[in-house]
Amino acid sequence: MQTGTTSFITTGDGVRIAYRFDGRPDRPVLLLSNSIATDLHMWDGEVPKLVSDFRVLRYDARGHGQSDVPSAVYSLDRLGRDVVELLDALELPRVHVLGLSLGGIVAQWLGIHVPDRIGGLVLSNTAACLGPPAQWDVAIAELMAAPDMAGAADMFLRNWFPAAMLEADGATVQAFRRTLLTTRREGVAGSWAAIRDADLRRTIALVTQPTLVIAGENDTVTTVRHSQEIASTIPDARLRLLEAKHLPNIERRDEFLDIVVGFLRGR
Known part of the structure; x- marks a missing residue:
């Protein structure tokens, strides 16, 4: 269990998963479980404060970062099992989980399927179901027909950041753009398929862990309505709204971290 360096495990289906x-x-x-089309470095700005209270475990989901990129349709079950196998390999019986966007969908799966492995659960800017399925089929086909990730990168950045941040084109936006442009299309397409096929709207009622749901008031991808649906279905879940788009950990970092740490501390 090295600190500050990237290591790897190999899953049961032969995929290497990078973690730190x-x-x-x-x-x-x-x-920490990431948004689609990002890697574990999306949390670089948050880790310095989080390590005051926690040992932070980050990983690159299959198809992203330094993890392997299978050219196949991914399933939410497989993405969830990747996390379980990571915890098993590291001999971690129980962890808190903070998942954002696709990471939040994976976190919901963990809460449902391995409740004994999860302490506190934070679900940020995510949804229990993002339909209709046909929209994902179109997106996957268009992405795989494109010559590169340039068009998709522009789309993701518009969804993630407010116009003022995009116009300023500061170091943060540039870093996310670089990651997007080097992300393999197969990883994004496979992950979109997992989102397309996932519907947790009924089963999240089985989640028993203390749960905090965070929503961005200006999020056009996973809207406030999606967060309200989750918070009203998971027993005793709390809902907090932040004036942000899809990445409040970036746009409202201090407020985001205060909410997360305050919720998880002592649980």
Whole structure:
């Protein structure tokens, strides 16, 4: 369990998953699960504060970052099992989980299927179901027919950041653009298929962990309505709204972290 370096596990289906620890080994572990088309570095700005309370475990989902990129349709079950196999390999019986966007969908799956492995659950800018399925089929076909990730990168950035941040084109936006342009299309397409086929609207009623739901008031991808649906279905879940688009951890970092740490501390 090295700290500050990237290591790898291999899943049961032969896919290498990259992960990294930050923080002291004696702290409770907080697993961070990323948005689609990002890698574990999307949390670089948050880790310095999080390590005051937690040992932070980050990973690249299959199809992203330094993890392998199978050219296949991914399923939510497989994405969830990747996390379970990571926890097994690292001998971590129980962790807190913070998932954003697709990471939040994976976090919901974990809460449903391995409740004994999850302490506190934070679901940020996510949904229990993002339909209709046909829209994902069109998106997948268009992405795989495109010559590169340039068009998709522009689309993701518009969805993630407010106009003022995009116009300023600062270091943060540039870093996310670089990641998008180097992300393999097969990984995004496979992950979109997992989103297309996922519908947790009924089964999240089985989640028993303390749950915090965070929504961006200006999020056009996973809207406030999606967050309200989750919070009203998971028993005793809390809902917090932030004035942000799809990445409040970036746009409203201090407020986001105060909410997350305040919720998880002591659980």
